[in-house]
Amino acid sequence: MATDGAESGQRGFTRAAVVNVLGNAVKIVVEGAAGWLFGSVALLADAAHSIADLIASLVVLIWGRSSYDEPDDTHPHGHDRIEPLTALFVGAIIALLGLNLLYESAQGILHGVEVEFSPLLLGALAFSIADMYLVYRYTTVINEALNSTALKALAVDCLNDIYTSFAAVVGVVGVLLGQPLLDPIAGGFVSLLVVYQGVEIGRENVDYLIGAAASPEQRAEIVDALRSHPDVQGVHDLTVFYDGTVLEVEVHVEVDGDMPFRQAHDVESELVDRVRDLEDVGDAHVHLDPSGIGEWKERLDEH
Structure with missing residues:
Protein backbone atom coordinates (compact mmCIF):
# COMPACT_ATOMS: atom_id res chain seq x y z
CA MET A 1 0.00 0.00 0.00
CA ALA A 2 1.32 3.45 -0.86
CA THR A 3 2.35 5.79 1.92
CA ASP A 4 0.28 8.91 2.69
CA GLY A 5 2.90 11.07 0.96
CA ALA A 6 2.86 8.90 -2.16
CA GLU A 7 -0.94 8.85 -2.21
CA SER A 8 -1.08 12.64 -1.87
CA GLY A 9 1.49 13.02 -4.64
CA GLN A 10 -0.40 10.66 -6.90
CA ARG A 11 -3.66 12.55 -6.33
CA GLY A 12 -2.02 15.87 -7.17
CA PHE A 13 -0.36 14.36 -10.25
CA THR A 14 -3.68 12.91 -11.41
CA ARG A 15 -5.54 16.21 -10.93
CA ALA A 16 -2.95 18.11 -12.94
CA ALA A 17 -2.99 15.51 -15.73
CA VAL A 18 -6.81 15.56 -15.87
CA VAL A 19 -6.81 19.37 -16.12
CA ASN A 20 -4.39 19.10 -19.07
CA VAL A 21 -6.64 16.55 -20.78
CA LEU A 22 -9.73 18.71 -20.36
CA GLY A 23 -7.93 21.93 -21.32
CA ASN A 24 -6.65 20.43 -24.56
CA ALA A 25 -10.04 18.89 -25.37
CA VAL A 26 -11.85 22.24 -24.98
CA LYS A 27 -9.20 24.03 -27.06
CA ILE A 28 -9.60 21.50 -29.88
CA VAL A 29 -13.38 21.97 -29.99
CA VAL A 30 -13.31 25.79 -29.94
CA GLU A 31 -10.47 26.31 -32.42
CA GLY A 32 -11.55 23.46 -34.67
CA ALA A 33 -15.09 24.81 -34.96
CA ALA A 34 -13.96 28.38 -35.71
CA GLY A 35 -11.31 27.22 -38.18
CA TRP A 36 -13.77 25.00 -40.03
CA LEU A 37 -16.47 27.71 -40.22
CA PHE A 38 -14.16 30.41 -41.66
CA GLY A 39 -11.56 28.31 -43.47
CA SER A 40 -8.69 29.32 -41.23
CA VAL A 41 -5.75 27.01 -41.84
CA ALA A 42 -3.96 28.57 -38.88
CA LEU A 43 -6.72 27.65 -36.43
CA LEU A 44 -7.24 24.20 -37.90
CA ALA A 45 -3.50 23.54 -37.65
CA ASP A 46 -3.43 24.77 -34.05
CA ALA A 47 -6.39 22.54 -33.21
CA ALA A 48 -4.67 19.57 -34.89
CA HIS A 49 -1.53 20.36 -32.89
CA SER A 50 -3.63 20.12 -29.72
CA ILE A 51 -4.88 16.65 -30.70
CA ALA A 52 -1.35 15.33 -30.23
CA ASP A 53 -1.14 17.32 -26.98
CA LEU A 54 -4.32 15.61 -25.85
CA ILE A 55 -2.80 12.21 -26.60
CA ALA A 56 0.35 13.15 -24.69
CA SER A 57 -1.62 14.32 -21.65
CA LEU A 58 -3.69 11.11 -21.72
CA VAL A 59 -0.47 9.08 -21.72
CA VAL A 60 0.79 11.06 -18.74
CA LEU A 61 -2.51 10.54 -16.93
CA ILE A 62 -2.69 6.79 -17.55
CA TRP A 63 1.00 5.92 -17.42
CA GLY A 64 2.83 8.60 -15.48
CA ARG A 65 0.99 8.25 -12.17
CA SER A 66 2.30 4.69 -11.91
CA SER A 67 5.63 6.24 -10.83
CA TYR A 68 4.04 6.80 -7.40
CA ASP A 69 3.32 3.09 -6.88
CA GLU A 70 5.29 1.38 -4.15
CA PRO A 71 7.97 -1.23 -4.98
CA ASP A 72 6.58 -4.70 -5.65
CA ASP A 73 7.78 -8.17 -6.66
CA THR A 74 8.16 -7.20 -10.31
CA HIS A 75 9.71 -3.77 -9.63
CA PRO A 76 11.68 -4.12 -6.37
CA HIS A 77 13.35 -0.72 -6.81
CA GLY A 78 10.06 1.08 -7.41
CA HIS A 79 8.62 2.71 -10.52
CA ASP A 80 10.62 5.95 -10.60
CA ARG A 81 11.76 5.52 -14.20
CA ILE A 82 8.20 5.48 -15.54
CA GLU A 83 7.95 9.24 -15.06
CA PRO A 84 10.96 10.26 -17.19
CA LEU A 85 9.91 7.69 -19.79
CA THR A 86 6.52 9.42 -19.95
CA ALA A 87 8.17 12.84 -20.15
CA LEU A 88 10.45 11.56 -22.94
CA PHE A 89 7.34 10.57 -24.89
CA VAL A 90 5.88 14.06 -24.44
CA GLY A 91 9.18 15.64 -25.52
CA ALA A 92 9.21 13.51 -28.67
CA ILE A 93 5.62 14.54 -29.46
CA ILE A 94 6.54 18.22 -29.00
CA ALA A 95 9.58 17.94 -31.28
CA LEU A 96 7.65 16.12 -34.00
CA LEU A 97 4.84 18.66 -33.84
CA GLY A 98 7.36 21.46 -34.14
CA LEU A 99 8.81 19.87 -37.27
CA ASN A 100 5.32 19.46 -38.70
CA LEU A 101 4.48 23.09 -37.97
CA LEU A 102 7.75 24.14 -39.61
CA TYR A 103 6.79 22.18 -42.74
CA GLU A 104 3.29 23.71 -42.80
CA SER A 105 4.76 27.19 -42.37
CA ALA A 106 7.15 26.62 -45.29
CA GLN A 107 4.24 25.41 -47.45
CA GLY A 108 2.26 28.52 -46.55
CA ILE A 109 5.13 30.81 -47.48
CA LEU A 110 5.68 29.03 -50.79
CA HIS A 111 2.06 28.57 -51.86
CA GLY A 112 0.18 31.20 -49.89
CA VAL A 113 -2.83 30.85 -47.57
CA GLU A 114 -6.52 31.65 -47.94
CA VAL A 115 -8.72 32.58 -45.01
CA GLU A 116 -11.90 34.61 -44.44
CA PHE A 117 -11.47 37.12 -41.62
CA SER A 118 -13.97 37.14 -38.74
CA PRO A 119 -13.76 38.57 -35.21
CA LEU A 120 -14.80 35.11 -34.03
CA LEU A 121 -11.39 33.83 -35.12
CA LEU A 122 -9.69 36.22 -32.73
CA GLY A 123 -12.24 35.34 -30.06
CA ALA A 124 -11.49 31.63 -30.42
CA LEU A 125 -7.75 32.29 -30.22
CA ALA A 126 -8.17 34.53 -27.17
CA PHE A 127 -10.15 31.77 -25.48
CA SER A 128 -7.49 29.20 -26.36
CA ILE A 129 -4.67 31.37 -25.01
CA ALA A 130 -6.54 31.95 -21.74
CA ASP A 131 -7.41 28.25 -21.53
CA MET A 132 -3.81 27.11 -21.95
CA TYR A 133 -2.46 29.76 -19.58
CA LEU A 134 -4.80 28.62 -16.81
CA VAL A 135 -3.82 24.98 -17.42
CA TYR A 136 -0.13 25.99 -17.41
CA ARG A 137 -0.46 27.89 -14.12
CA TYR A 138 -2.39 25.07 -12.45
CA THR A 139 0.12 22.45 -13.60
CA THR A 140 3.05 24.59 -12.46
CA VAL A 141 1.55 25.23 -9.01
CA ILE A 142 0.82 21.52 -8.46
CA ASN A 143 4.30 20.59 -9.68
CA GLU A 144 6.04 22.92 -7.22
CA ALA A 145 5.43 20.26 -4.57
CA LEU A 146 5.87 17.20 -6.82
CA ASN A 147 8.82 18.20 -9.04
CA SER A 148 7.53 15.80 -11.70
CA THR A 149 9.38 15.74 -15.02
CA ALA A 150 6.20 14.54 -16.76
CA LEU A 151 4.14 17.47 -15.44
CA LYS A 152 7.02 19.82 -16.25
CA ALA A 153 6.88 18.57 -19.84
CA LEU A 154 3.11 19.15 -19.98
CA ALA A 155 3.59 22.68 -18.63
CA VAL A 156 6.15 23.39 -21.37
CA ASP A 157 3.68 22.02 -23.90
CA CYS A 158 1.03 24.44 -22.60
CA LEU A 159 3.45 27.32 -23.21
CA ASN A 160 4.07 26.01 -26.72
CA ASP A 161 0.30 26.04 -27.31
CA ILE A 162 0.18 29.67 -26.21
CA TYR A 163 3.02 30.56 -28.58
CA THR A 164 1.39 28.81 -31.53
CA SER A 165 -1.93 30.52 -30.77
CA PHE A 166 -0.19 33.91 -30.77
CA ALA A 167 1.32 32.98 -34.13
CA ALA A 168 -2.20 32.25 -35.37
CA VAL A 169 -3.30 35.67 -34.04
CA VAL A 170 -0.54 37.27 -36.12
CA GLY A 171 -1.81 35.37 -39.14
CA VAL A 172 -5.45 36.41 -38.61
CA VAL A 173 -4.45 40.04 -38.07
CA GLY A 174 -2.33 39.75 -41.21
CA VAL A 175 -5.45 38.68 -43.14
CA LEU A 176 -7.29 41.70 -41.75
CA LEU A 177 -4.45 43.98 -42.92
CA GLY A 178 -4.11 42.29 -46.28
CA GLN A 179 -0.84 40.52 -45.37
CA PRO A 180 -1.74 36.81 -45.03
CA LEU A 181 1.90 35.71 -45.33
CA LEU A 182 2.42 36.93 -41.75
CA ASP A 183 0.70 33.71 -40.65
CA PRO A 184 3.24 31.17 -42.00
CA ILE A 185 6.20 33.46 -41.21
CA ALA A 186 5.22 33.77 -37.55
CA GLY A 187 4.43 30.06 -37.47
CA GLY A 188 7.93 29.26 -38.73
CA PHE A 189 9.60 31.15 -35.89
CA VAL A 190 7.36 29.52 -33.28
CA SER A 191 7.90 26.03 -34.71
CA LEU A 192 11.66 26.36 -34.22
CA LEU A 193 11.08 27.18 -30.56
CA VAL A 194 8.76 24.19 -30.21
CA VAL A 195 11.37 21.84 -31.71
CA TYR A 196 14.07 23.20 -29.40
CA GLN A 197 11.94 22.71 -26.28
CA GLY A 198 10.98 19.19 -27.30
CA VAL A 199 14.62 18.24 -27.83
CA GLU A 200 15.61 19.73 -24.44
CA ILE A 201 12.87 17.76 -22.65
CA GLY A 202 14.04 14.59 -24.38
CA ARG A 203 17.71 15.19 -23.57
CA GLU A 204 17.02 15.75 -19.88
CA ASN A 205 14.89 12.65 -19.51
CA VAL A 206 17.24 10.39 -21.47
CA ASP A 207 19.83 11.19 -18.79
CA TYR A 208 17.37 10.07 -16.13
CA LEU A 209 16.59 6.84 -17.97
CA ILE A 210 20.16 5.73 -18.68
CA GLY A 211 21.40 6.39 -15.15
CA ALA A 212 23.61 9.37 -15.95
CA ALA A 213 26.15 10.51 -13.37
CA ALA A 214 25.53 13.41 -11.02
CA SER A 215 27.15 16.78 -11.59
Whole structure:
Protein backbone atom coordinates (compact mmCIF):
# COMPACT_ATOMS: atom_id res chain seq x y z
CA MET A 1 0.00 0.00 0.00
CA ALA A 2 1.32 3.45 -0.86
CA THR A 3 2.35 5.79 1.92
CA ASP A 4 0.28 8.91 2.69
CA GLY A 5 2.90 11.07 0.96
CA ALA A 6 2.86 8.90 -2.16
CA GLU A 7 -0.94 8.85 -2.21
CA SER A 8 -1.08 12.64 -1.87
CA GLY A 9 1.49 13.02 -4.64
CA GLN A 10 -0.40 10.66 -6.90
CA ARG A 11 -3.66 12.55 -6.33
CA GLY A 12 -2.02 15.87 -7.17
CA PHE A 13 -0.36 14.36 -10.25
CA THR A 14 -3.68 12.91 -11.41
CA ARG A 15 -5.54 16.21 -10.93
CA ALA A 16 -2.95 18.11 -12.94
CA ALA A 17 -2.99 15.51 -15.73
CA VAL A 18 -6.81 15.56 -15.87
CA VAL A 19 -6.81 19.37 -16.12
CA ASN A 20 -4.39 19.10 -19.07
CA VAL A 21 -6.64 16.55 -20.78
CA LEU A 22 -9.73 18.71 -20.36
CA GLY A 23 -7.93 21.93 -21.32
CA ASN A 24 -6.65 20.43 -24.56
CA ALA A 25 -10.04 18.89 -25.37
CA VAL A 26 -11.85 22.24 -24.98
CA LYS A 27 -9.20 24.03 -27.06
CA ILE A 28 -9.60 21.50 -29.88
CA VAL A 29 -13.38 21.97 -29.99
CA VAL A 30 -13.31 25.79 -29.94
CA GLU A 31 -10.47 26.31 -32.42
CA GLY A 32 -11.55 23.46 -34.67
CA ALA A 33 -15.09 24.81 -34.96
CA ALA A 34 -13.96 28.38 -35.71
CA GLY A 35 -11.31 27.22 -38.18
CA TRP A 36 -13.77 25.00 -40.03
CA LEU A 37 -16.47 27.71 -40.22
CA PHE A 38 -14.16 30.41 -41.66
CA GLY A 39 -11.56 28.31 -43.47
CA SER A 40 -8.69 29.32 -41.23
CA VAL A 41 -5.75 27.01 -41.84
CA ALA A 42 -3.96 28.57 -38.88
CA LEU A 43 -6.72 27.65 -36.43
CA LEU A 44 -7.24 24.20 -37.90
CA ALA A 45 -3.50 23.54 -37.65
CA ASP A 46 -3.43 24.77 -34.05
CA ALA A 47 -6.39 22.54 -33.21
CA ALA A 48 -4.67 19.57 -34.89
CA HIS A 49 -1.53 20.36 -32.89
CA SER A 50 -3.63 20.12 -29.72
CA ILE A 51 -4.88 16.65 -30.70
CA ALA A 52 -1.35 15.33 -30.23
CA ASP A 53 -1.14 17.32 -26.98
CA LEU A 54 -4.32 15.61 -25.85
CA ILE A 55 -2.80 12.21 -26.60
CA ALA A 56 0.35 13.15 -24.69
CA SER A 57 -1.62 14.32 -21.65
CA LEU A 58 -3.69 11.11 -21.72
CA VAL A 59 -0.47 9.08 -21.72
CA VAL A 60 0.79 11.06 -18.74
CA LEU A 61 -2.51 10.54 -16.93
CA ILE A 62 -2.69 6.79 -17.55
CA TRP A 63 1.00 5.92 -17.42
CA GLY A 64 2.83 8.60 -15.48
CA ARG A 65 0.99 8.25 -12.17
CA SER A 66 2.30 4.69 -11.91
CA SER A 67 5.63 6.24 -10.83
CA TYR A 68 4.04 6.80 -7.40
CA ASP A 69 3.32 3.09 -6.88
CA GLU A 70 5.29 1.38 -4.15
CA PRO A 71 7.97 -1.23 -4.98
CA ASP A 72 6.58 -4.70 -5.65
CA ASP A 73 7.78 -8.17 -6.66
CA THR A 74 8.16 -7.20 -10.31
CA HIS A 75 9.71 -3.77 -9.63
CA PRO A 76 11.68 -4.12 -6.37
CA HIS A 77 13.35 -0.72 -6.81
CA GLY A 78 10.06 1.08 -7.41
CA HIS A 79 8.62 2.71 -10.52
CA ASP A 80 10.62 5.95 -10.60
CA ARG A 81 11.76 5.52 -14.20
CA ILE A 82 8.20 5.48 -15.54
CA GLU A 83 7.95 9.24 -15.06
CA PRO A 84 10.96 10.26 -17.19
CA LEU A 85 9.91 7.69 -19.79
CA THR A 86 6.52 9.42 -19.95
CA ALA A 87 8.17 12.84 -20.15
CA LEU A 88 10.45 11.56 -22.94
CA PHE A 89 7.34 10.57 -24.89
CA VAL A 90 5.88 14.06 -24.44
CA GLY A 91 9.18 15.64 -25.52
CA ALA A 92 9.21 13.51 -28.67
CA ILE A 93 5.62 14.54 -29.46
CA ILE A 94 6.54 18.22 -29.00
CA ALA A 95 9.58 17.94 -31.28
CA LEU A 96 7.65 16.12 -34.00
CA LEU A 97 4.84 18.66 -33.84
CA GLY A 98 7.36 21.46 -34.14
CA LEU A 99 8.81 19.87 -37.27
CA ASN A 100 5.32 19.46 -38.70
CA LEU A 101 4.48 23.09 -37.97
CA LEU A 102 7.75 24.14 -39.61
CA TYR A 103 6.79 22.18 -42.74
CA GLU A 104 3.29 23.71 -42.80
CA SER A 105 4.76 27.19 -42.37
CA ALA A 106 7.15 26.62 -45.29
CA GLN A 107 4.24 25.41 -47.45
CA GLY A 108 2.26 28.52 -46.55
CA ILE A 109 5.13 30.81 -47.48
CA LEU A 110 5.68 29.03 -50.79
CA HIS A 111 2.06 28.57 -51.86
CA GLY A 112 0.18 31.20 -49.89
CA VAL A 113 -2.83 30.85 -47.57
CA GLU A 114 -6.52 31.65 -47.94
CA VAL A 115 -8.72 32.58 -45.01
CA GLU A 116 -11.90 34.61 -44.44
CA PHE A 117 -11.47 37.12 -41.62
CA SER A 118 -13.97 37.14 -38.74
CA PRO A 119 -13.76 38.57 -35.21
CA LEU A 120 -14.80 35.11 -34.03
CA LEU A 121 -11.39 33.83 -35.12
CA LEU A 122 -9.69 36.22 -32.73
CA GLY A 123 -12.24 35.34 -30.06
CA ALA A 124 -11.49 31.63 -30.42
CA LEU A 125 -7.75 32.29 -30.22
CA ALA A 126 -8.17 34.53 -27.17
CA PHE A 127 -10.15 31.77 -25.48
CA SER A 128 -7.49 29.20 -26.36
CA ILE A 129 -4.67 31.37 -25.01
CA ALA A 130 -6.54 31.95 -21.74
CA ASP A 131 -7.41 28.25 -21.53
CA MET A 132 -3.81 27.11 -21.95
CA TYR A 133 -2.46 29.76 -19.58
CA LEU A 134 -4.80 28.62 -16.81
CA VAL A 135 -3.82 24.98 -17.42
CA TYR A 136 -0.13 25.99 -17.41
CA ARG A 137 -0.46 27.89 -14.12
CA TYR A 138 -2.39 25.07 -12.45
CA THR A 139 0.12 22.45 -13.60
CA THR A 140 3.05 24.59 -12.46
CA VAL A 141 1.55 25.23 -9.01
CA ILE A 142 0.82 21.52 -8.46
CA ASN A 143 4.30 20.59 -9.68
CA GLU A 144 6.04 22.92 -7.22
CA ALA A 145 5.43 20.26 -4.57
CA LEU A 146 5.87 17.20 -6.82
CA ASN A 147 8.82 18.20 -9.04
CA SER A 148 7.53 15.80 -11.70
CA THR A 149 9.38 15.74 -15.02
CA ALA A 150 6.20 14.54 -16.76
CA LEU A 151 4.14 17.47 -15.44
CA LYS A 152 7.02 19.82 -16.25
CA ALA A 153 6.88 18.57 -19.84
CA LEU A 154 3.11 19.15 -19.98
CA ALA A 155 3.59 22.68 -18.63
CA VAL A 156 6.15 23.39 -21.37
CA ASP A 157 3.68 22.02 -23.90
CA CYS A 158 1.03 24.44 -22.60
CA LEU A 159 3.45 27.32 -23.21
CA ASN A 160 4.07 26.01 -26.72
CA ASP A 161 0.30 26.04 -27.31
CA ILE A 162 0.18 29.67 -26.21
CA TYR A 163 3.02 30.56 -28.58
CA THR A 164 1.39 28.81 -31.53
CA SER A 165 -1.93 30.52 -30.77
CA PHE A 166 -0.19 33.91 -30.77
CA ALA A 167 1.32 32.98 -34.13
CA ALA A 168 -2.20 32.25 -35.37
CA VAL A 169 -3.30 35.67 -34.04
CA VAL A 170 -0.54 37.27 -36.12
CA GLY A 171 -1.81 35.37 -39.14
CA VAL A 172 -5.45 36.41 -38.61
CA VAL A 173 -4.45 40.04 -38.07
CA GLY A 174 -2.33 39.75 -41.21
CA VAL A 175 -5.45 38.68 -43.14
CA LEU A 176 -7.29 41.70 -41.75
CA LEU A 177 -4.45 43.98 -42.92
CA GLY A 178 -4.11 42.29 -46.28
CA GLN A 179 -0.84 40.52 -45.37
CA PRO A 180 -1.74 36.81 -45.03
CA LEU A 181 1.90 35.71 -45.33
CA LEU A 182 2.42 36.93 -41.75
CA ASP A 183 0.70 33.71 -40.65
CA PRO A 184 3.24 31.17 -42.00
CA ILE A 185 6.20 33.46 -41.21
CA ALA A 186 5.22 33.77 -37.55
CA GLY A 187 4.43 30.06 -37.47
CA GLY A 188 7.93 29.26 -38.73
CA PHE A 189 9.60 31.15 -35.89
CA VAL A 190 7.36 29.52 -33.28
CA SER A 191 7.90 26.03 -34.71
CA LEU A 192 11.66 26.36 -34.22
CA LEU A 193 11.08 27.18 -30.56
CA VAL A 194 8.76 24.19 -30.21
CA VAL A 195 11.37 21.84 -31.71
CA TYR A 196 14.07 23.20 -29.40
CA GLN A 197 11.94 22.71 -26.28
CA GLY A 198 10.98 19.19 -27.30
CA VAL A 199 14.62 18.24 -27.83
CA GLU A 200 15.61 19.73 -24.44
CA ILE A 201 12.87 17.76 -22.65
CA GLY A 202 14.04 14.59 -24.38
CA ARG A 203 17.71 15.19 -23.57
CA GLU A 204 17.02 15.75 -19.88
CA ASN A 205 14.89 12.65 -19.51
CA VAL A 206 17.24 10.39 -21.47
CA ASP A 207 19.83 11.19 -18.79
CA TYR A 208 17.37 10.07 -16.13
CA LEU A 209 16.59 6.84 -17.97
CA ILE A 210 20.16 5.73 -18.68
CA GLY A 211 21.40 6.39 -15.15
CA ALA A 212 23.61 9.37 -15.95
CA ALA A 213 26.15 10.51 -13.37
CA ALA A 214 25.53 13.41 -11.02
CA SER A 215 27.15 16.78 -11.59
CA PRO A 216 30.45 17.67 -9.87
CA GLU A 217 28.54 20.11 -7.67
CA GLN A 218 26.15 17.39 -6.50
CA ARG A 219 29.05 15.03 -5.76
CA ALA A 220 30.85 17.73 -3.79
CA GLU A 221 27.71 18.41 -1.74
CA ILE A 222 27.44 14.71 -0.86
CA VAL A 223 31.12 14.49 0.15
CA ASP A 224 30.78 17.60 2.30
CA ALA A 225 27.72 16.15 4.06
CA LEU A 226 29.65 12.95 4.84
CA ARG A 227 32.92 14.55 5.90
CA SER A 228 31.17 17.00 8.22
CA HIS A 229 30.31 14.08 10.53
CA PRO A 230 32.79 14.07 13.46
CA ASP A 231 33.54 10.34 13.17
CA VAL A 232 34.35 10.37 9.44
CA GLN A 233 38.06 10.29 8.59
CA GLY A 234 37.81 9.84 4.83
CA VAL A 235 35.53 9.21 1.86
CA HIS A 236 36.27 7.10 -1.22
CA ASP A 237 34.70 5.05 -4.01
CA LEU A 238 31.80 7.45 -4.36
CA THR A 239 29.28 6.57 -7.10
CA VAL A 240 26.30 8.85 -7.74
CA PHE A 241 23.85 8.20 -10.58
CA TYR A 242 20.26 8.84 -11.51
CA ASP A 243 17.68 6.17 -10.79
CA GLY A 244 14.69 7.72 -12.49
CA THR A 245 14.53 11.37 -11.44
CA VAL A 246 16.34 10.89 -8.11
CA LEU A 247 19.97 10.23 -7.28
CA GLU A 248 21.27 6.91 -5.97
CA VAL A 249 24.42 7.17 -3.84
CA GLU A 250 26.94 4.40 -3.12
CA VAL A 251 30.01 5.29 -1.04
CA HIS A 252 32.71 3.94 1.27
CA VAL A 253 33.44 5.98 4.39
CA GLU A 254 36.50 5.58 6.65
CA VAL A 255 36.07 5.55 10.43
CA ASP A 256 38.16 4.45 13.41
CA GLY A 257 38.79 0.72 12.99
CA ASP A 258 38.49 0.14 16.77
CA MET A 259 35.04 1.70 16.96
CA PRO A 260 32.48 -0.59 18.71
CA PHE A 261 30.10 -2.32 16.33
CA ARG A 262 26.95 -0.72 17.76
CA GLN A 263 28.50 2.75 17.50
CA ALA A 264 29.57 2.02 13.91
CA HIS A 265 26.01 1.00 13.10
CA ASP A 266 24.69 4.28 14.51
CA VAL A 267 27.27 6.27 12.53
CA GLU A 268 26.29 4.49 9.33
CA SER A 269 22.60 5.24 9.94
CA GLU A 270 23.37 8.92 10.61
CA LEU A 271 25.40 9.18 7.40
CA VAL A 272 22.64 7.55 5.34
CA ASP A 273 20.12 10.02 6.78
CA ARG A 274 22.42 12.96 6.03
CA VAL A 275 22.77 11.98 2.40
CA ARG A 276 19.08 11.15 1.95
CA ASP A 277 18.17 14.60 3.28
CA LEU A 278 20.04 16.27 0.41
CA GLU A 279 18.01 17.62 -2.48
CA ASP A 280 17.48 15.18 -5.39
CA VAL A 281 18.85 12.18 -3.43
CA GLY A 282 16.48 9.21 -3.30
CA ASP A 283 18.55 6.56 -1.55
CA ALA A 284 22.05 6.07 -0.15
CA HIS A 285 24.18 3.00 0.59
CA VAL A 286 27.10 3.64 2.94
CA HIS A 287 29.83 1.07 3.59
CA LEU A 288 32.12 1.67 6.57
CA ASP A 289 35.86 0.93 6.26
CA PRO A 290 38.52 1.06 8.96
CA SER A 291 40.83 4.02 8.38
CA GLY A 292 44.50 3.58 7.74
CA ILE A 293 44.60 0.29 5.84
CA GLY A 294 45.12 2.02 2.47
CA GLU A 295 43.14 -0.35 0.22
CA TRP A 296 41.58 2.57 -1.61
CA LYS A 297 44.72 4.61 -2.22
CA GLU A 298 44.80 3.75 -5.93
CA ARG A 299 41.08 4.46 -6.38
CA LEU A 300 39.02 7.61 -6.65
CA ASP A 301 40.64 10.11 -4.30
CA GLU A 302 38.08 12.16 -2.45
CA HIS A 303 39.95 12.49 0.79
